[in-house]
Structures are given as structure tokens and as C-alpha cells.
Amino acid sequence: MEVFEFKKSLLVRHQEASHVLNVRGVPIPASAVQKEWSLFLEVAMESNGWQALWRIPRAVCQELSTKFPTVVAGTVEKVLFDELKAILYVEAVEDDDLHLPERQLVSLSELWPLRHQKNTLLNVERTADCLDQLRFFYQHVWMPWDYDSDDDDRDWGEKHLDSRMKFYCDLKNRTMPKRLTSHVLTLLDEASQLQKKRELLTLHMDDEDEVALMDGCPASELLRIRLRIQDIKNEIETLEFFAPKMRNIYEQVRFPKETYYSKDQPSGDRNPDSDLSAYIVTHIGSLEQQIDYLETAKRLVGTLTPVRICYSLQDALDRSESSAQMLVPPGRHEIKLRGDLSSKGSIQAVVGDRSQTVICSRQDDNALLTITGDYRLENVTLDCTNVQTGILIKRGTITLKNCCLKGDPRDVSSSGILICGNATLLLENCQVQNFSTGISANASDCDIRLLNETIVQDSIEGIKLIEGCRFGVFSSKIVNCRNYGVVLEVEEEYDGQQREEAITCYHDHWRLPEREEFDIRKDCQFERNGRANFAIVNTNY
Secondary structure: OOOOOOOOOHHHHHHHHHHHHHHOOOOOOHHHHHHHHHHHHHHHHOOOOEEEEEEEEHHHHHOOOOOOOEEEEEEEEEEHHHEEEEEEEEEOOHHHOOOOOOHHHHHHHHEEEEEEOOOOOOOOOHHHHHHHHHHHHHHHHHOHHHHHHHHHHHHHHHHHHHHHHHHHHHHHHOOOOOHHHHHHHHHHHHHHHHHHHHHHHHHHOOOOHHHHHOOOOHHHHHHHHHHHHHHHHHHHHHHHOOOOHHHHHHHHHHHHOOOOOOOOOOOHHHHOOOOOOOOEOOOOHHHHHHHHHHHHHHHHHHHOOEEEEEEHHHHHHOOOOOOOOOEEEEEEEEEOOOOEEEEOEEEEEEOOOOEEEEEEEEEEEEEOEOOOOOOHHHHEEEEEEEEEEEEEEEEEEEEEEOOEEOOOOOOOOOOOEEEOOEEEEEEEEEEEEEEOOOEEEEOOOOEEEEOOEEEOOOOEEEEEEOOOOEEEOOOOEEOOOOEEEEEEEEOOOOOOOOOOOOOOOOOOOOOOOOOOOOOOOOOOOOOOOEEEEEEEEEEEO
């Protein structure tokens, strides 16, 4: 099912949004912006009868207990312009196990009109273009804190449109420092997720929730969300109106670089930009325990490596460059990642028992760790129960040794490890469990290796690959997955002599067809995976 897609310059995007907000020639406060969009859409797009795909957002997938992403095909029966929503008559659902009501109330920005329509008289391309404008505006220009704006005596477009478009352009073109860009994108993603969570909480708070309201549960959560969004607003708006030089200064203040000077080093030879190469996180304990801990750390980093002692893993992440080596003690370490990890850095627990050292998210983040270069994790457990993705990999060679990733078995849209670019992933003596998808690769130029007793288990799908992604298993297991152990998605054309099946299942790995994607050795185990151990899915069927 082919949908309309548009490639537009930022100048065109700016002109489109400006036209919507200025078409009547009167100042538009924040509270009236949605009304202007509804008036524009009511005139410009088809009001019913067109076929579209509904890409269910992550928060709704969680409410429906289905995997993310999930796509639904249907026909729009009516557009509710005032609400920027539509009533969709459901005709097909990607997930066979998901049973939806025939009619769904969905946001217009979540609909993608199909190129091929039953009624060819409808101007669906114009409709798709209108929805593209709406989607871009609410994803990249309008911010979650604009819903709370009380600045109704000002023209919202005059105050924010130019600066927001320029800010988006700076982020897109990476004109800001790399670390600051990653920090801003993390904040914007967090604000977006908080807003979706707030909408769902508000939707469920009706008269029947009076007892819960008195207990303060939803009310306190809404207050926490609003305060956090306000904090993000203050930081983003500061950067939005800063000149480039001021942003560089802001980064230096926000993420100060640590320096190390030796007493014996001449002052003229001191490099103020030199970075510490190791950060040792301490823990509360007796003096004897501290000495034993530092002795262990010394064996790992050596006696000549310059180090800094930090009171928490968060402190080490905030102070260090991504190339630093970090040593952490046993215990539970809550973090809020403010940038990508890369440049041959590492996080290593000083004890070999990985269950003793747990790293988890301080808040409901999208990903616990984001990695954009060579990186290594060793002897740690990643508690991913309150994030959507344990490790998001964009590129590089990532090595996990003696690590465990644990998700929430009730979450049907989570991924243990998600690969989105050219990357090599090596798991040695690791365990990945309780995710919707244990390891997912969305890029064809990546390489995944399970080595030395690595286990992927107790997930809906163990491994999910696309065509061209190389997957090797050596002395490892994929067991107890609800649907499939390994899923490979391909795009192949059928001829008349081929068996026309969308999904071909295999229970024994030696029966797999010879494909460049698979390198599976005889000493591996694939057991108790619900539908099949392997599935090759033809997305062209």
C-alpha cells in the first residue's frame, strides 16, 4: 500500500505554516492556533471517503497491548475539523492478534492517505499535502508547552514561527555542537512523550475517577508532568533565542570539561582541553571497603591513567567525554542520558557478577542508552522496564560482555536493542529477556553476533531483521519466545511456480534456505518458540 510522501525545503515549510496562521490577517494567540488549522483544513481537504493508513502511536499501542509500530488500513468516514481528528472505519490490521472496534477516533496527523483510492474523483493528493503540513507543524514547530500558554495577548506566529523554524533548521543541519544537539533532541523527545502521557491521563480522568483523584494519584502525576515540561521549556527557549556563539558558551557551562594537571608538568605544557580518561564512581561504605574497591579499580585502569572520582554514574556521564572509561561499583545506578555514547568509551562494573550492578532510567525515557560510535559495556544489568528501548544504536561497533538486559513482560512495544544504522553488535555471555522484540535491526548494513552462551528469551519475538542484515549465532540460545525466535523480513517477487505464502516457518535451523543473512552454527539451541523458531516474512505479499 503506497502512501503520499513529500520532500520540501524549509523555506516552503515556513511559507506553508505562515499562510495558515496569517490567512485572515489578524493576530493569532496560542489558544487559537488549532482553530486556524481546522479552518484551513476544512476548506482545503476532502472531508470523507478516502482510504488511509493509521500508524498507531506508541502510547496507544501500549494502551491496546499491541506491538509498536502497528499499522491499520481503513476508510475515513468523517473528518472532525474542530478537533483535528477523524473517524476511521477499520478494514485491515497488521497484527492478527489485535481486535479493534470497527470505528476509531484518530488524530489527523496519524493518517497517511493511500495513492490508490476507490473513488478516483477525490483530490487525495491535496488532502495528503494538507496532512503533511499539519504533521510537520505539530511535530517540529508547535511545542508541548504551547498548550499551557497564557500569553493570549500576543500573536503566536509573530513571536515563535521564525525562531522555531530556525531552531529546527539548526538541529537538522547539526550547526550546534554535537553534544548540545543530542541533549536538545533528548529533551524534545522527552517533552513529546510526556505530552502524550498527559493526554492519555486526562482522557481517563472522568467522574468515575473521583476516588483516585482524591488519593492524588492522577493529579500528582499530571502536576509532575507539567513541572517537567516547564523545566524543558525554559532550557529549550533559552537555546532557541541564543546566537550560535552563545550556544557554544552554553554548552561549555552546561557540560564542563574536566582537566588533569600533574604537579610535575610545566605550566606551559598544560593543555586545558585535555580530558580525563577514566572516571571511578564511588559508593557509600567503610574506609576499608573504599580502599578495597579502589584497589580493584586500579587493576582495571592501571596506575598511570589519570582518573577522577565521581559520586554517581550520572555525575560521571555529565562530566566526561563519551570516550571516557567509567568504572561503577555494585548497586543501582539511575541515569538520565544527555548525549550519545561513542568514541571508544566504556562502562564497566568492577565486580564480575552482573546482577549486582544495575543501570536504570531516572525517568520514562525513550531509550536508556543511545550509542553513535564504538562502545563497550561489561558486567552490568540494564533495567529497561520504564523505557521503550534499552540500547539505541545508530552506528559503530558495540560490544556487550557479561551483560543482562531486562524489560517489562507486560510492555508489548519495547525493544531490548534497536539498530538503526551501519553497526556491528557483539554479545558475549549476555542475556536479553522480557521485551516485545529482543534485538531489532532496521538497517540492512549491520552485523549481529551472539557469542559464548548468550541467551535471548521470554520475548514476543527474539530477533527481528531486515533483508541484508547479517546474523550469526555461536554457542548461544534463543528460547521461550511467544511468536518466533528469529524473524527475517524480505521483499521478493513471486512467480507462478513459487508457493505464495507471506510467512514461511522453519523449526530447525539446518533447514533454512542458504541466505547471506544467516550464519548459525550447530552448537546453538532454538527451543520452545511459540509459532516457529524461524520465520521469513515477505513484505511484498
